[in-house]
Amino acid sequence: MLLRNLNFNGESLPASVSEPYTPTAQKFGSGTSAEGLYSPELRGELGAGLLDLHAMDDTGLLSEDVDSEPFEPSPFMPKEIDDDEDDMITGNQLGPADNYNAVTSEKEINTRENNVAKIKVVVRKRPLNRKELSRKEDDAVAVHDSSSLTVYEPKLKVDLTAYVEQHEFCFDAVLDEDVSNDEVYRETVEPIIPIIFQRTKATCFAYGQTGSGKTYTMQPLPLRAAQDMIRLLNQPVYRNQNFKLWLSYFEIYGGKLYDLLSDRRHLLMREDGKKQVCIVGLQEFEVSDVQVVREYIERGNAARSTGSTGANEESSRSHAILQLAVKKHIIVTETRRQRDRDANEAKNTKAVGKISFIDLAGSERGADTTDNDRQTRIEGAEINKSLLALKECIRALDNDQIHIPFRGSKLTEVLRDSFVGNSRTVMISCISPNAGSCEHTLNTLRYADRVKSLSKGGNTRKEQSTAPTIPSMRESSSAPSYPLSVEAEEVPNQIQEKRPVDISRRGAENFTSNSSMEPDRNNFSMIPSYSNRGKEENGASGLNDRERVDFSSGRTVYNSKAQLIQNSANAQEDEKVTRVSPPRRKVIREDKSEKQNYMKKDSGIEFMR
Numbered sequence: 001m002l003l004r005n006l007n008f009n010g011e012s013l014p015a016s017v018s019e020p021y022t023p024t025a026q027k028f029g030s031g032t033s034a035e036g037l038y039s040p041e042l043r044g045e046l047g048a049g050l051l052d053l054h055a056m057d058d059t060g061l062l063s064e065d066v067d068s069e070p071f072e073p074s075p076f077m078p079k080e081i082d083d084d085e086d087d088m089i090t091g092n093q094l095g096p097a098d099n100y101n102a103v104t105s106e107k108e109i110n111t112r113e114n115n116v117a118k119i120k121v122v123v124r125k126r127p128l129n130r131k132e133l134s135r136k137e138d139d140a141v142a143v144h145d146s147s148s149l150t151v152y153e154p155k156l157k158v159d160l161t162a163y164v165e166q167h168e169f170c171f172d173a174v175l176d177e178d179v180s181n182d183e184v185y186r187e188t189v190e191p192i193i194p195i196i197f198q199r200t201k202a203t204c205f206a207y208g209q210t211g212s213g214k215t216y217t218m219q220p221l222p223l224r225a226a227q228d229m230i231r232l233l234n235q236p237v238y239r240n241q242n243f244k245l246w247l248s249y250f251e252i253y254g255g256k257l258y259d260l261l262s263d264r265r266h267l268l269m270r271e272d273g274k275k276q277v278c279i280v281g282l283q284e285f286e287v288s289d290v291q292v293v294r295e296y297i298e299r300g301n302a303a304r305s306t307g308s309t310g311a312n313e314e315s316s317r318s319h320a321i322l323q324l325a326v327k328k329h330i331i332v333t334e335t336r337r338q339r340d341r342d343a344n345e346a347k348n349t350k351a352v353g354k355i356s357f358i359d360l361a362g363s364e365r366g367a368d369t370t371d372n373d374r375q376t377r378i379e380g381a382e383i384n385k386s387l388l389a390l391k392e393c394i395r396a397l398d399n400d401q402i403h404i405p406f407r408g409s410k411l412t413e414v415l416r417d418s419f420v421g422n423s424r425t426v427m428i429s430c431i432s433p434n435a436g437s438c439e440h441t442l443n444t445l446r447y448a449d450r451v452k453s454l455s456k457g458g459n460t461r462k463e464q465s466t467a468p469t470i471p472s473m474r475e476s477s478s479a480p481s482y483p484l485s486v487e488a489e490e491v492p493n494q495i496q497e498k499r500p501v502d503i504s505r506r507g508a509e510n511f512t513s514n515s516s517m518e519p520d521r522n523n524f525s526m527i528p529s530y531s532n533r534g535k536e537e538n539g540a541s542g543l544n545d546r547e548r549v550d551f552s553s554g555r556t557v558y559n560s561k562a563q564l565i566q567n568s569a570n571a572q573e574d575e576k577v578t579r580v581s582p583p584r585r586k587v588i589r590e591d592k593s594e595k596q597n598y599m600k601k602d603s604g605i606e607f608m609r
């Protein structure tokens with residue numbers, strides 16, 4: 001397998017390069033020329049299908065003039081407060097609560113929080129690449145406006161007559177191929193940033209077929225977010241409360257966790273007493289400068305596992321998770337400081353909120369992996385397994401199930417925060433426009449549609465196709481309830497925090513023994529016993545529940561999954577369903593073994609089928 005480490009410039013680094021790392025710049029514009037990093041020559045252009053994995057668009061996130069020319073103020077960002085005001089009302093004069101109220105009332109905060117949807121689903125279409133253009137492939141995706149699109153699926157009738165089936169979708173936002181990464185940020189992450197400071201856990205993840213633009217979309221986002229967060233931290237209201245920003249970056253590869261900022265050190269995942277998932281040994285770094293953030297990101301990207309697949313020459317073979325956490329530093333009294341002299345500094349911080357950026361590894365079908373070696377196929381199987389577990393969680397949430405199988409994979413354990421409590425989730429579904437990828441594209445969009453239905457404020461318009469009318473399940477699927485967490489949480493001690501000043505020593509520290517770095521004996525990853533197991537296999541045709549129709553009669557079998565579950569309690573109704581589609585319960589047992597085989601079929605699994 002081709003294993004390449006890339007930096008932000010798209011340059012390959014030898015896998016062995018793992019020199020101790022010291023951020024060079026602490027100020028904008030110093031150190032390496034930002035322009036050099038984002039210059040058109042280095043960004044390259046779309047070509048031979050898959051070049052330039054880490055290319056930035058023309059809106060380049062950081063340029064030398066970033067300091068003098070800040071981003072246009074967002075309507076979501078709190079109004080800047082003049083530093084003069086700070087002189088008048090100092091942090092010493094006001095308690096934290098007063099400071100908070102000085103900026104905005106409780107009502108305003110609530111309004112702002114409510115304005116940001118719990119789950120937002122955005123679709124991004126990438127342009128046709130050079131390979132697709134040279135094959136004269138058609139663009140099968142038409143974006144109509146900022147929220148709807150149509151997929152034109154080429155099909156063959158039984159008598160081999162060609163026809164096109166249209167599928168219409170509607171999402172919170174649909175971004176076409178001309179949309180820049182900057183606009184993607186504005187549409188997705190920017191509205192969430194202010195509420196991170198109000199004890200919200202947010203997640204932004206990209207989902208889609210391999211080569212559809214997930215990495216291209218995700219990579220610029222943390223940097224932009226960090227820039228906005230640092231700007232907010234510098235506002236008196238937060239500065240006086242001693243809020244600080246911390247960064248960590250790790251990947252899930254082959255079901256294991258590796259710290260991308262600590263020489264790929266193997267990490268363990270544990271649940272604490274409060275059922276909070278914490279990652280033992282993960283190093284966090286305090287950051288107060290965007291340039292430093294960028295260097296950390298570059299370093300993490302360089303350490304990330306990438307490889308070549310049939311569909312993408314520079315494919316991400318892992319799920320990469322970058323977290324930006326806002327923490328409140330507690331000022332301890334001199335006596336207490338003495339008492340806690342040897343204690344970990346982590347004890348003196350409280351988590352306020354965090355945002356996680358997840359670049360999921362690409363979903364691909366067995367058919368796409370034929371020219372790959374065994375290692376790549378094993379990776380593919382692992383990737384598909386975790387994406388399947390994610391789908392199971394989303395289904396369970398969709399069904400309002402009490403048990404959500406978060407432990408189905410490391411990925412879903414990490415994502416747990418995104419779906420429970422005071423959370424916000426943004427899913428960016430990346431799609432390839434070429435007709436040859438239609439099947440994948442439809443799967444991605446159906447998946448996105450499912451996620452959308454978890455959001456209370458989601459759009460009610462569902463996919464419509466020229467096939468028999470598909471009834472909406474919106475009416476019966478209610479969004480899960482989100483208990484509000486009101487207090488900042490104690491930061492788990494296991495997380496190792498590092499201030500920038502510590503970085504130069506990091507290399508040495510990495511080699512000091514870490515008792516937590518023992519073999520993963522307590523591996524939480526287990527095959528969950530889903531109550532709705534078998535649904536996936538049942539939908540082997542690629543149609544999801546609400547699309548299951550009796551094509552012979554053109555009659556819809558059932559309106560929704562919720563209805564189906566109700567029906568399963570009623571034997572008579574079950575019988576009725578059986579005639580056209582195997583009863584759910586029966587399928588569960590039968591499919592259990594089928595599913596196991598399915599999982600074992602190496603990367604032959606067809607995710608989302």
Ligand SMILES: Nc1ncnc2c1ncn2[C@@H]1O[C@H](COP(=O)(O)OP(=O)(O)OP(=O)(O)O)[C@@H](O)[C@H]1O
Nearest residue numbers: 050051126210211212213214215216312315316362
């Ligand atoms: N919106 C876009 N505009 C221009 N080029 C794009 C866009 N999206 C993706 N690309 C290009 O397409 C190629 C594949 O993109 P990328 O590597 O981000 O895909 P991916 O979904 O992350 O793939 P994998 O899952 O295999 O890692 C890259 O060369 C990238 O530069």
